[in-house]
Amino acid sequence: MYPFTYHQPENARKAATVAGKLEDAKFLAGGMTLLPTMKQRLASPANLVDLAKCDDLRGIEVAARSVTIGAMTRHVDVANSKELQEAIPALADLAGMIGDPAVRNRGTIGGSLANNDPAADYPAAALALGATIVTNKRKIEAEQYFTGLFETALEDGEVITKVVFPIPAKAGYEKFRNPASRYAIVGVFVAKKGSEVRVAVTGAGSSGVFRATKIEAALTAKFSSKSLEGVKMPAEGLNSDIHADAEYRAHLITVMAKRATDKAK
Amino acid sequence: MPVVSMTVNGKAVSADVDPRTLLVQYLRENLRLTGTHVGCDTSQCGACVVHVNGAAIKSCTALAVALEGANVTTIEGLAQGGKLHPMQEAFRENHGLQCGFCTPGMIMSAVDIVNRKGNKLEEKLIREELEGNICRCTGYHNIVKAISAGAEAMGG
Structure with a gap:
């Protein structure tokens, strides 16, 4: 120092x-x-x-x-x-x-x-x-x-x-952790307030935290993890490193979003 | 250099310190309390865990100068009157160590877990709560056993 x-x-x-x-x-x-x-x-x-x-x-x-x-x-x-x-x-x-x-x-x-x-x-x-x-x-x-x-x-x-x-009316957070540091490889926070659903993703984006509009749209239609079946996030703009590549992170976003939605209260 | 005064293992201590001095350096180099270890030096491994005002912290990631007036307990402060603390005894009894390097931090974290979570600890909870302490020898099995036994023993 x-x-x-x-x-x-x-x-x-x-x-x-x-x-x-x-x-x-x-x-x-x-x-x-x-x-x-x-x-x-x-x-x-x-x-x-x-x-x-x-x-x-x-x-x-x-x-x-x-x-x-x-x-x-x-x-x-x-x-x-x-x-x-x-x-x-x-x-x-x-x-x-x-x-x-x-x-x-x-x-x-x-x-x-x-x-x-x-x-x-x-x-x-x-x-x-x-x-x-x-x-x-x-x-x-x-x-x-x-x-x-x-x-x-x-x-x-x-x-x-x-x-x-x-x-919010309901919210949930779930993350896939780096096993050493416990930082999020992908973390997803979902929040429902009135008819609006906002979904923010950490750990994945190459310019930091961002809103997953595709997942927001699916959850706005119906706030249930079932709404996210088949929702594929694009890998563009996501990080690749030794822990996870961009495609894997994109996949994890949907998985974590489902879990966060199931947990939401 | 600023003067910092704190209580370490029940004893009042005071020293001029360079503001850069980490708590672990102060304990080891000024006070010669070398039971607190430096493992990773990046606040991941937990070998340096001590209690500050009753809460477990990583002493490699705290400035001594910031802890004016604090009450610090290190591994040396656990045994009383030449008798091992029940958690230390449980680590000995269950062979909760191999090389012993991580043991002081493990025991300080273990006592903190008991202080927060009580004397009946499920294995899953112990493993979750130990996520900030890394052991490279044992595979944790005996450490978890030791903490479970030590927790019960601390209940008297």
């Missing part, structure tokens, strides 16, 4: 102010990606602004029509929240599938969304549920937020404060 200066502000406003004044600053959330990246010297910020003491960035609030999750809320807290398990069980379920128990004790929803790893789980939930990413400066709709591999609409010095998820 290259040297850096460490800062630990005690609320979100101070964190944004500190980061705004410093050259080459990066926010540290749970550190589950940033620290390994710094250890490999793939990232070398001059200043690290740790959000760990920003208690105002933590917590889960369930309202009548939406759930608001603070950016520094850890995966374990999202997975174990009784209120969230009632409101959006698929989201609690997804958080419980991230990494392993020790990783879930550190990793945060804001960190995951800010990093936008193309195989991370939360981006699929945010896109399928039509979440709003709230920062210290503005509100960004999920549709506009994810802009590519590890790329988001966030600007320098902009920090996610919370994420607002509208409560």
Whole structure:
């Protein structure tokens, strides 16, 4: 790791102010990606602004029509929240599938969304549920937020404060895991709200999370895994690597979408 | 360099640390608590698992400086009064190890599983909960047996 200066502000406003004044600053959330990246010297910020003491960035609030999750809320807290398990069980379920128990004790929803790893789980939930990413400066709709591999609409010095998820009628998430890292080789989040069905795919796309419109159309006609029999996803634009080639990933999208639909509640 | 103070295995410790110092380096190199191992160094293998404020974390992926005021327990902190912790005893009794490199992390994760899930653990649950700990010798069979027995023993 290259040297850096460490800062630990005690609320979100101070964190944004500190980061705004410093050259080459990066926010540290749970550190589950940033620290390994710094250890490999793939990232070398001059200043690290740790959000760990920003208690105002933590917590889960369930309202009548939406759930608001603070950016520094850890995966374990999202997975174990009784209120969230009632409101959006698929989201609690997804958080419980991230990494392993020790990783879930550190990793945060804001960190995951800010990093936008193309195989991370939360981006699929945010896109399928039509979440709003709230920062210290503005509100960004999920549709506009994810802009590519590890790329988001966030600007320098902009920090996610919370994420607002509208409560769907039904939702489900399923993923085919990489056996070592537990990242999604393909993960599919399906959400039904009124007559609209949204389906987001993570792990597969060569520019990150995307909506599977073909599957959305089939599920809009009838929200049942049977509607997906024979639905073939195109392999164009999907990743090929040692774990799975693009055609296999395309096949897995339909399979995971079926399982997610069966699980949806 | 910033000063960091924490409690490790019940003892208050304090040191000047370079902000780059990982918790595992601090434990091994500053405090000479070398029971916590570094395996993969990429937060996948779990050899470095310790408890911070009661929760299992991978100490290769946490900065010591960020843990001001934290309460840390390492493998050295489990045995009390020269007597092995029931989970350590269960690993010995069931031969839940071969080379032993992953064992400290396995045992710290095992105790964390019991703290969260109770004293009666199904084999399937143990295997799922152990997904962040890798053993390259045993094939896990005896580790799972040890954790099941250790969990019961921890219940008294």
